[in-house]
Amino acid sequence: MMPVREYKTMQEHDLDLKAMFDKAIDQAKADGTIKKLSEKWFGMDTTPLCSPSREPNVNNERGV
Numbered sequence: 001m002m003p004v005r006e007y008k009t010m011q012e013h014d015l016d017l018k019a020m021f022d023k024a025i026d027q028a029k030a031d032g033t034i035k036k037l038s039e040k041w042f043g044m045d046t047t048p049l050c051s052p053s054r055e056p057n058v059n060n061e062r063g064v
Contacts, residue, residue, distance in 0.1 A: 010017055028034045029047065038046040 010021070025034075035045050035047050038044065
């Protein structure tokens with residue numbers, strides 16, 4: 001049996017949802033969750049690669 005995969009997108013105008021995600025990401029950074037998960041799955045701390053900026057990337061480039 002194949003696993004079920006479900007994908008969701010966020011609409012640009014849904015600022016409340018974006019704010020909830022931003023808050024959750026900031027909390028995960030602050031409490032070390034992102035560092036712990038990156039070390040588990042990637043074998044290294046990838047949090048320095050995370051961009052601290054919340055500015056939209058209008059050029060569709062990776063925001064690092």
